[in-house]
Amino acid sequence: MALLEVTDLDVRFYTEEGVVRAVDGLSYEIERGERLGVVGESGAGKTVAGLAVLGLIDAPGRIEGGEVRFKGEDLLSASDERLREVRGGEIGMVFQDPEEALDPVYTVGEQVAETIRAQTDLAESAIRERAVETLDRVGVPDPRERYGDYPHQFSGGMQQRVVLATALACDPDLLVADEPTTALDVTIEAGILELLDDLADEYDLAVQFVSHDLGVVAETCDRVVVMYAGRAVERAPVEDLYYDPKHPYTAGLMASVPRLGADRDRLPTLPGSMPDLVDVPPGCRFHPRCPFAEEACTKREPPLVDASETAADARADSHQAACLAYTGDLSGDLDFEVEVRE
Amino acid sequence: MGVVDWTNLSHALLPTAVRRRAVEMHLEPDRDVYPAGDPVGFRVVFRNRLPVPVVLRVESPVPWSWSVDGIDRGSRVADPLPDDSSRFEFAPRERKAFAREWHQRIRTGRREWDAVAPGDHVLRAWVTDRDRSLAAEATVHVDG
Ligand SMILES: Nc1ncnc2c1ncn2[C@@H]1O[C@H](COP(=O)(O)OP(=O)(O)OP(=O)(O)O)[C@@H](O)[C@H]1O
Ligand SMILES: [Mg+2]
Numbered sequence: 001m002a003l004l005e006v007t008d009l010d011v012r013f014y015t016e017e018g019v020v021r022a023v024d025g026l027s028y029e030i031e032r033g034e035r036l037g038v039v040g041e042s043g044a045g046k047t048v049a050g051l052a053v054l055g056l057i058d059a060p061g062r063i064e065g066g067e068v069r070f071k072g073e074d075l076l077s078a079s080d081e082r083l084r085e086v087r088g089g090e091i092g093m094v095f096q097d098p099e100e101a102l103d104p105v106y107t108v109g110e111q112v113a114e115t116i117r118a119q120t121d122l123a124e125s126a127i128r129e130r131a132v133e134t135l136d137r138v139g140v141p142d143p144r145e146r147y148g149d150y151p152h153q154f155s156g157g158m159q160q161r162v163v164l165a166t167a168l169a170c171d172p173d174l175l176v177a178d179e180p181t182t183a184l185d186v187t188i189e190a191g192i193l194e195l196l197d198d199l200a201d202e203y204d205l206a207v208q209f210v211s212h213d214l215g216v217v218a219e220t221c222d223r224v225v226v227m228y229a230g231r232a233v234e235r236a237p238v239e240d241l242y243y244d245p246k247h248p249y250t251a252g253l254m255a256s257v258p259r260l261g262a263d264r265d266r267l268p269t270l271p272g273s274m275p276d277l278v279d280v281p282p283g284c285r286f287h288p289r290c291p292f293a294e295e296a297c298t299k300r301e302p303p304l305v306d307a308s309e310t311a312a313d314a315r316a317d318s319h320q321a322a323c324l325a326y327t328g329d330l331s332g333d334l335d336f337e338v339e340v341r342e
Numbered sequence: 343m344g345v346v347d348w349t350n351l352s353h354a355l356l357p358t359a360v361r362r363r364a365v366e367m368h369l370e371p372d373r374d375v376y377p378a379g380d381p382v383g384f385r386v387v388f389r390n391r392l393p394v395p396v397v398l399r400v401e402s403p404v405p406w407s408w409s410v411d412g413i414d415r416g417s418r419v420a421d422p423l424p425d426d427s428s429r430f431e432f433a434p435r436e437r438k439a440f441a442r443e444w445h446q447r448i449r450t451g452r453r454e455w456d457a458v459a460p461g462d463h464v465l466r467a468w469v470t471d472r473d474r475s476l477a478a479e480a481t482v483h484v485d486g
Contacts, residue, residue: 281443
């Protein structure tokens with residue numbers, strides 16, 4: 001049993017514009033200690049998927065179907081009380097904006113202590129000690145002295161470390177990190193990513209790492225789910241995805257990752273934009289932007305199927321893609337190639 | 343059409359006939375004739391004619407919906423809207439416009455769609471109140 005199993009998740013928002021199908025039949029799992037990257041353009045449903053796992057979808061949103069199992073427990077039917085216990089306990093979370101996550105009127109030490117207090121029966125002195133330790137672990141210098149400082153006395157990068165401390169204080173098994181470094185400078189970002197890496201190893205922490213940046217995901221994750229318009233279009237171990245993307249959307253995304261040095265003649269960047277999720281195209285929802293689209297793509301939605309070339313590749317962590325090229329329904333070939341220059 | 347609430351004016355001051363006509367609605371395709379396979383873009387436009395706020399009570403969390411040739415949102419796969427009520431609110435003289443694209447396809451199964459035949463097709467949109475009488479239609483032609 002995987003640590004987290006998400007099956008056919010369906011999350012909708014009911015708005016004046018219509019029914020926003022933010023997550024539509026999404027399935028993935030995360031093993032203990034595994035780092036899973038979730039990538040895709042803005043509006044793909046990455047954040048909504050993470051919030052659904054955490055039980056944080058509010059009106060006008062609703063989870064309309066599917067399953068979220070964490071250590072076998074069905075979180076979608078868990079009580080609010082149980083969900084609060086899970087969040088900040090067994091599942092930690094870090095979002096893009098540390099300033100939003102921290103309360104400006106409490107000291108950083110108190111905020112870390114509070115999550116420990118909510119989850120344990122430790123005595124006050126032990127809570128404080130553990131909070132100091134956690135601040136130390138996430139690289140806040142002089143944690144004992146800085147315990148009583150307020151968030152505004154910290155830089156953005158240090159604030160994000162404090163948020164990580166609140167997420168990790170109770171030894172979670174899973175961390176949902178949603179663009180945790182997007183708001184930070186590149187040098188600060190590198191430091192936080194390195195820290196995440198170390199902590200994940202040290203704590204045997206599984207991470208659902210949401211990012212629009214394939215490069216960052218490559219450095220941070222073991223496996224990747226590529227989302228397009230609310231669905232997973234490709235799932236693979238990170239190297240396989242990089243060296244041999246199977247879905248034309250992934251190939252297009254890769255073309256916009258400069259550090260890969262992709263050959264732009266052979267791999268055009270993606271034309272157009274993601275569809276509005278109130279109005280998803282029929283068939284393969286990527287077909288209006290796909291250079292390989294055929295008539296069949298407008299009439300049939302491809303399931304996520306094994307796309308490995310050889311039987312030996314088709315292991316448990318196989319390479320899957322949702323494209324009719326892999327169900328035998330396409331008459332042409334996907335003739336893109338990715339050139340990786342080290 | 344459904345109940346119209348007046349937030350600033352007493353109901354009693356205005357005749358029912360006027361309240362009933364408070365909001366007008368149009369369905370506007372971006373063309374009249376489409377080559378086969380081309381997306382049919384259309385807008386659904388609402389306008390409050392009155393200089394006072396108007397609230398329409400609707401029977402769904404989305405205040406309007408649409409169909410093509412009588413097929414709800416172009417799909418034969420049942421996908422009913424939840425039937426919670428909500429409010430469709432307009433400021434004085436407010437105009438609201440929503441865009442949709444219909445790809446000349448009818449969904450026939452979980453993963454299957456059919457192309458429609460050439461000829462005339464009727465797009466219809468309506469406010470999701472109880473009697474659905476506030477509605478608008480337009481006919482588009484798909485070339486063979
Ligand atoms: N509260 C809400 N009300 C209505 N629609 C919403 C709401 N929250 C999210 N959505 C819609 O759900 C879809 C998925 O949004 P989501 O935030 O998950 O995208 P994302 O992949 O995280 O994008 P980004 O990279 O910009 O963070 C979008 O179409 C968005 O507009
Ligand atoms: Mg997001």
